[in-house]
Amino acid sequence: MSVRVRMAPSPTGNLHLGTAYTTLFNYLFARKNKGTFILRIEDTDQTRSKKEFEENILQGLTWLGLTWDEGPYYQMDRLERYKAAAEKLVAEGKAYYCFCTPEELEEERLEKQKKGLPLVYSGKCRNLSGPEVEKLLTQKKLYAVRFKMPEDRGKISFNDLIYGEISVDSKLLGDMVIMRSSGIPLYNFGVVVDDIDMNITHVLRGEDHISNTPKQIVLFEALGAQLPQFAHWPNMLNPDRIGKLSKRTGATSVDEYRKQGFLPEAIINYLSLLGWTFPKDKEILSLAEMEQDFDLQLMRLSPAAFDVVKLEWLNGEYIRKMSDEELTKRLEGFLVDHPDREKIAPLVPLIKERIKKLSDFIPLTDFIFEEPEYDVVLFNKLKIPDHKKALEEVNNKMNTMARPWNKIEFEQTFQGLAATLNISTTDMFQLIRLAVSGQLVTPPLFESLKILGEDKTLSRLSHISEKYPNL
């Protein structure tokens, strides 16, 4: 049978990096094995699920390039299926109606906790007789459907493709609820019915599901279905390695990283580095390369912390190796309300080596698009005894320089002026930079001035002393 895997996010928040992480490996496994990657939306949590989250997840996955072959399927469209499956189990004596109220269950749980016992259901409704059940039903008492854990099931074990042999005592699982009184299935039941119906061959997911696996296995068995293969991997940790990736230590949604100017290929590449080791000695990987060489055996058992600094480095690598045309296109897409889109393209070669994220374009170039503000403190950092006089000299030279300005002449002129004024060439060029941009850091000076325009350059220079007489 050909490989069929699925990713099943629940739309209770924007696309989380952890979800992208899990999706990536499902996607890679499907591609590597020429299988089918299915997307399923687990929207049974009616209070937390939202349409906007679902859209965000779908768009985010598409943006990352993790496209699915089938779906999305929606669990809320399949309620009839779960109901039928649950009724079948009840009819076969493998499940039963439970009339316990949430309050009763809570009380029972507290009691158990106090005594240090495993928190499993007492089985109170398990042996209700037919007539008793009938009576409660006619009274319109609300009921959930509970799975009847087979008494003699013993140890439930499975061979995890990554962790290896894992086994749990079925006694510790108790009789779990599979259908809420509202008629909506619980997670573990919905998943199993879906995985059976969708012919899922490999269930690949985060480590937090290891303890769900035995519960799902008994449900597969009760429903008479063949078991899929299971594989789990560790969840990403917070940068401080305390707890799994959460908002506590920074942004966790893919969308936030997109808005910060991270590239989808860099995010994908970075996530891949945290989960497995590419067999060749290489860190910068395309999705295509990963598809070629992906192997579950190479996934690691110990959790990795998310480190945005390395992500930034990778993002910078991708930006630098991109063609100018491509980077221009990306920037145009990113800077949606830029005031002068025509000037993005000529700036690209100047900023390409200087930005790590698309958003870095803005602080580096905004002086070109708006009048700078000046800070005397910055002028004082230069080792120039008399700024005013030096600026006047600069102004004179620029006004008399042949147009259009040429790089060699420009540089020679001001190297010469620096010598006459007895200041370093560095300070000379820094003075011009500061006078034109208000900043000590900009892209290369001459090229920037050309893009700013000769007239604008001159007007900034000549107005600076009027506007800032205390320089």
Added chain:
RNA sequence: GGCGCGUUCGUCUAGUGGCCUAGGACGUCGGAUUCUCAUUCCGAAAAUCACGGGUUCAACUCCCGUACGCGCUACCA
């Protein structure tokens, strides 16, 4: 509390019993190139392989225990 899982430089990792006086990447620090910043290049510091016992001629690598961390323990997913 119970059950499951993990533990190599700050971070991501290589390592499958001798090749390890533990290799690489990010970051940090120093240097070279440079009108700033960055890029690029060179170099350095940084892990008694969580700890304690075994097994073995030999252990980061195998076994046991301890500690610490993480996950699950719901009519959440």
